[in-house]
Amino acid sequence: MSYRLPTLCRLVLGGLLACLGTSAFAEQVGCVTTEWKLIGSNHKVCVDSFSDPKIPGVTCHVSQARTGGVSGSFGLAQDPSQFSLACRQTGPITLPAKLPKEATVFAEDTSILFKETRVVRMWDAANNTLVYLAISRKLIDGAPANSVSTVPVMPWGGR
Template identity: 80%
Template sequence: MRSRTNGFRFIAAGAVCAVVSGVVQAEQVGCVTTEWKLVGANHRVCVESFPDPKVPGVTCHVSQARTGGVSGSLGLAEDPSQFALACRQTGPISLPEKLPKEATVFSGDTSVLFKETRVVRMWDEANRTLVYLAISRKLIDGAPANSISTVPVMPWGGR
């Protein structure tokens, strides 16, 4: 029984590594204070940028509300499911030969347990458009908060 449990853990760890390997880390652009707190960090809205890891020439920006106060300073607060997404062509786009119909390109935790903001890239082949969908997810029942941005695949600078 013990070896079966260890085998399951190994498979689960491999699956997590496979999923995470295609997801990029965002770079913080900046934050704006939305409410000053006497004790602990202020409530803020932060903007992060990330390139699409499989489609060179596309950069996305996501803004997210960040909870301050003592719990926010300690990393224990649950950030609200409030975000916006904008993706743009920032260089020549070169699509990979086998672009999956759907893939997660960004994931960021918004609480200590079970909540994240995820950005999924979809390929609308009929309109030659990359569709980026940001969603807030909870492990148990999923949240309906979402934002969408599209990037038509077009020539860049005469190319």
Template identity: 55%
Template sequence: MHLLSSFWGRHAAGLLLALTSVAAAASGEKIGTVDTAFKLIGRDHDILVEAYDDPGAPGVTCYVSRARTGGIKGSLGLAEDRAEASIACRQTGPISFPKPLRQQEEVFSERMSLLFKRLRIVRMVDRTRNTLVYLTYSEKLIDGSPQNSVTAVPVDRSIPIPVR
């Protein structure tokens, strides 16, 4: 038992730092919030709007809105947010492709509860229409959610989307 507590004592700070940096890397840029319900203690329930720049397609930004639970649990990061999100992706600059894209891949993922729920954004390539299609959904460890939202960004035909 002493060996175990000694191990955790030495490595807990590093593990916490690693988990914090992973969570921070997955987060989008906060654009704003709108309060939806007042909470006497802790932050209010709200809708959060975040922007995610697609690393595989510079010039494309996805805007995601999602409900965020407030109160004491929400303020401490212990609440489970609702599995509902909306997405709108737009061309925000010249679109380029530093390397070929996969036909379908997860481009963003963010935690929505302490352990079990994640918001995921998947990019798909519609080769026929030269369009990037983005799907957002919530994934729960035990029971996934059918709540989803989809958007598409057409790419000028003079710039074919490279797919590997």
């Protein structure tokens, strides 16, 4: 098993943010090769899962494009701002007494400097729904890439 520098950075950053209580630690579900490379790692799309650190009963999956080749193998490539997000209720949801209107629940570097995918949780009180928004810090044609998923807070298993 080989580690790319950004993967190591993601582990360290994820660990630090988890200790601070501001971000979840992702677990890789798997990757699919999208383009075979003769030298270096292949281009791929990887799926990671994470639980909302402050809302038990919510699990999110984020897929992200990962750049291969020689630069990708050494952690020097900039991954494209291409991702998708799906969040679901996977158990009973207990909302904290003071739920902030907005909070970062996941962040992952997608280049060695200044680019990341971030998932922000928002609370839509009027619809009793948790809204998860994935964004890229890199602007593309004047707007950041983004994806949204919602989790209505509902009873779970008769609760």
